[in-house]
Every structure is written in C-alpha cells, then in structure tokens.
Ligand SMILES: O=P(O)(O)OC[C@H]1O[C@H](OP(=O)(O)OP(=O)(O)O)[C@H](O)[C@@H]1O
Ligand SMILES: NC(=O)CC[C@H](N)C(=O)O
C-alpha cells in the first residue's frame with residue numbers, strides 16, 4: 001500500500017503536503033517524496049525512509065510553489081531503493097510527475113509496449129514508472145502545445161484502456177494543474193476535498209480522508225472508479241468519468257487493516273466497519289462455543305483494538321490492554337522481509353503479566369497473514385502466565401496472494417494457505433482459534449444494503465480477483481519474482497548504492 005496526496009493551493013503548500021504525508025505514513029514506511037511546482041520549475045525531494053527523516057529543513061525550503069504532489073511507499077514492484085521512491089518524473093510532454101498506489105497486473109506487457117510502440121524508456125523495476133509513461137504517451141497523442149482538461153481526461157481514458165490492476169494516482173503538470181484518477185474497479189481508495197481561504201478555494205486529492213481532516217480540508221467525496229478529478233492552477237475543479245463500465249469493487253483489506261480507523265472510504269467509516277467486525281465475531285463465538293470459558297479479551301495493538309473492544313462488549317467479557325506497544329516502531333506487516341518482521345514483533349510488543357496470569361485469554365487480531373505476529377504473541381501470553389490462550393481473527397483466513405498493491409505475492413508464505421483451520425490452530429499453538437466468516441466480514445463492511453458498494457475485492461480470502469485477468473501463470477511468476485526468498489537473494493547480490501537520474505537531493 002502507498003499513500004498519495006496532491007494539492008493546489010493559493011500559497012506555498014510544502015508544509016501541508018508534508019503534514020498530509022505524516023498522516024498517511026501508516027500506508028508506507030519505505031520511502032517518501034514530494035514534488036512541488038512554482039511558475040517555472042518542478043522541485044523534487046525523495047528518498048528511502050520515513051517522511052520525518054526524508055524531508056529536512058533544507059529540502060523543505062527548496063520545495064517551492066503553490067501546487068504539488070507527495071507519496072509514501074510500501075513497494076509491491078521493484079525494490080526498496082531510492083531510485084524507485086515516488087513521485088516519478090518524465091520530461092515529455094510538458095513535464096509530468098506522478099505518484100501511484102496500487103499494482104499493475106499487466107506491467108510486463110505494458111513495459112514491452114511502452115518501449116516497442118511508444119518508444120519510451122523505463123529505467124526502474126517499478127510499475128508506477130510504467131503507469132506514468134503510459135499516461136504521458138496517451139497525452140502526447142493529443143499533439144497540442146496547449147492542453148486543457150479534456151486532453152487530460154482523454155489521456156486517462158487511454159490509461160484505462162491499456163492498464164490492468166489496481167491504481168489510484170495523483171499527477172501534476174507544471175504551470176497547468178494537479179489531477180487524480182482511480183482504476184475502473186476503484187480497488188485502491190482516493191478522495192478529494194477543498195477549503196476556503198481569503199485568496200480563494202484550495203483543493204486536495206489524497207488516499208484517505210484522515211489527511212483532509214488533519215490539515216483542515218473538507219471532504220467532497222471519493223474519486224469514483226474510473227473517474228478523473230482535475231484542479232487547474234487557478235483552483236477550478238473539473239471531473240469526468242473516463243471509463244466505459246466502471247464497477248466499484250474496493251479492496252476489503254483496507255477496512256480490515258490498511259486504512260486508519262478515522263478515515264471514511266467509499267462512504268463507509270472504517271471505525272464503524274471494524275466495530276461491526278467485532279460484533280459479528282462475538283456472535284460467531286457464541287454460536288460455535290455457547291459455554292465458553294473466556295475470562296478476558298485482549299487486543300493485539302494497534303489495528304485490532306476497535307474490533308476487539310466490540311467483541312468483548314458483545315461477548316459480555318471484560319476487555320483489557322495486555323500488550324504495550326513501543327510507539328517508536330512502525331507497522332511490522334509492511335516491513336520488507338520476514339527476518340525484520342519477526343524481530344520487530346518482539347521489540348514492538350511486551351506483555352503485562354498481571355492481565356494474563358491464571359486467566360483464559362482471548363487474543364484478538366484484525367487478521368492473520370504470515371502468522372508472524374500471532375505465533376509470537378500466543379507464546380508471549382503463555383510466558384506471561386495465561387492458563388489458556390485462545391485467538392480470534394476479525395478477518396477470515398488469508399489464503400491467496402494479493403496483486404493489487406499489498407505485498408503478499410507468495411501463497412506459500414501465508415500461514416493459512418492450503419491449511420485447514422484446525423491445522424492453522426496447531427501451527428500457531430493456540431488452544432482454540434476463531435476466524436470471521438467471509439459473508440460476515442462483507443456484511444460488516446457493507447452496512448447491509450445501506451452502502452454504495454455492491455462488491456468488494458476479497459481475493460486474499462477467496463482467490464477471486466475482480467479484474468478477471470489474474471491467471472495461475474501470473475501468480476506463479478509473481479511468486480518466483482517476489483517471494484521473501486527471491487527478494488533476499490536480490491538484496492544480497494546487489495550493490496545498494498543508487499545512481500540517481502532524477503533525484504535532486
Ligand atoms: O500474520 P502477520 O503476517 O503477522 O500479519 C498480521 C499482523 O500484521 C499487522 O500488524 P502491524 O504490526 O503491521 O500493524 P498495527 O500496529 O497497525 O496492528 C496486522 O494488524 C496483524 O497484527
Ligand atoms: N503499495 C503500493 O501501492 C506500491 C506502488 C508501486 N507498485 C510500487 O511498488 O512502488
């Protein structure tokens with residue numbers, strides 16, 4: 001997952017772009033970047049690391065101009081090096097910068113077409129550089145010195161014709177404007193909003209509404225699937241549907257784990273969705289184990305808290321915070337590589353023995369993916385003196401790879417892949433294990449009939465990919481190229497020093 005933001009303001013926007021990236025940091029911890037545009041030039045700073053480390057005062061001073069875009073990255077293509085940090089830049093036509101959240105499933109074919117047909121060179125392994133070049137080519141086809149918003153919309157139509165997979169993107173053309181677009185399935189989230197200033201209206205496009213709240217913008221709504229939202233440099237908003245048959249099918253894992261609970265995606269409050277997940281899970285536990293002997297419900301910080309609290313309430317069992325999280329360690333799931341993830345769980349979470357001693361505890365997490373967290377946390381609960389350790393996941397077992405922007409490329413790394421629930425229970429070392437049913441998860445997120453969303457991408461749970469183009473061959477190739485083992489091998493054979501083409505450090 002990545003976080004994206006674009007702003008057209010009436011005064012310098014470097015600080016609010018930075019503030020927005022800090023609030024989107026939970027979507028990507030590997031790299032960060034900002035590009036601004038003043039009347040003459042683009043100014044770019046991007047590098048690996050957290051936003052607070054990438055942007056020093058000297059960089060901020062140079063990020064001049066009233067419009068710009070930013071990105072925080074969690075790689076799903078290429079590696080973690082700074083040359084693949086975003087935004088990407090291409091100088092023709094007009095100079096375009098782009099930041100992307102998602103993953104293209106036809107990146108290989110596109111890369112070939114971009115070279116052979118469009119005569120463009122791709123310099124990294126990132127699919128986002130391909131997306132930018134496809135857009136640039138489609139815009140070039142308009143063959144104009146001065147473009148208007150209709151040309152942007154036509155180029156986005158071309159992107160939708162050629163690109164497959166998940167993509168929410170923001171882009172900017174210097175002296176012209178900022179725009180955002182979303183793939184025809186709306187897999188990845190992106191919203192837009194505005195605020196009034198004395199000098200006129202300012203607009204923002206961002207991955208999550210929480211970025212708007214915290215920097216003082218008002219939410220207008222989600223970018224619809226297939227839609228393009230364009231803000232010209234004068235601050236006028238133009239929107240157009242650019243896909244012939246858009247079908248909103250957002251990724252359900254955003255609601256389970258990725259998004260912040262204080263965000264609203266596709267008109268659904270993530271907080272409320274997680275609360276309903278807790279309620280549904282309580283009902284299931286009561287159903288399958290009417291005479292349960294759970295003494296206390298303990299969440300695995302952070303993301304599971306919302307669901308765990310409601311689960312405890314509806315189960316009628318006390319809720320206690322038994323694990324303390326080191327606030328200086330980021331999210332472990334989005335760290336690159338299993339070794340670092342494993343080590344980080346223990347560094348990140350520590351048990352308060354008192355809450356466990358001689359009790360039957362139900363530990364609750366939002367999801368079990370590789371099992372890195374649950375395996376260790378169950379052992380920690382035992383070491384802290386728990387009599388019995390039960391475990392509940394607010395999501396169903398994750399059995400299939402993700403191909404739309406979550407770095408879960410390899411089925412064999414998923415603890416639930418090709419295992420029954422009883423086998424997973426044994427593997428994790430839990431005394432009893434409960435998973436949410438998929439129908440209940442969908443109901444919890446969908447608010448049953450009240451939501452705009454008829455369908456979600458639930459591929460990690462059921463192996464059904466909404467874009468319909470994901471073949472066993474594609475998945476096999478993805479596993480070969482991007483499994484933890486393959487990444488490890490690539491890292492060890494590589495000189496990490498980057499010779500940067502675009503970066504003005
Ligand atoms: O089965 P696993 O492979 O361990 O993945 C699942 C775990 O990873 C995530 O936590 P993370 O530490 O990333 O973030 P959080 O603090 O937001 O919960 C998620 O909330 C689960 O706890
Ligand atoms: N998680 C994402 O959205 C990743 C964006 C892009 N595919 C990259 O790897 O940089």
Ligand SMILES: [Mg+2]
Nearest residue numbers: 300301302303
């Ligand atoms: Mg967690």
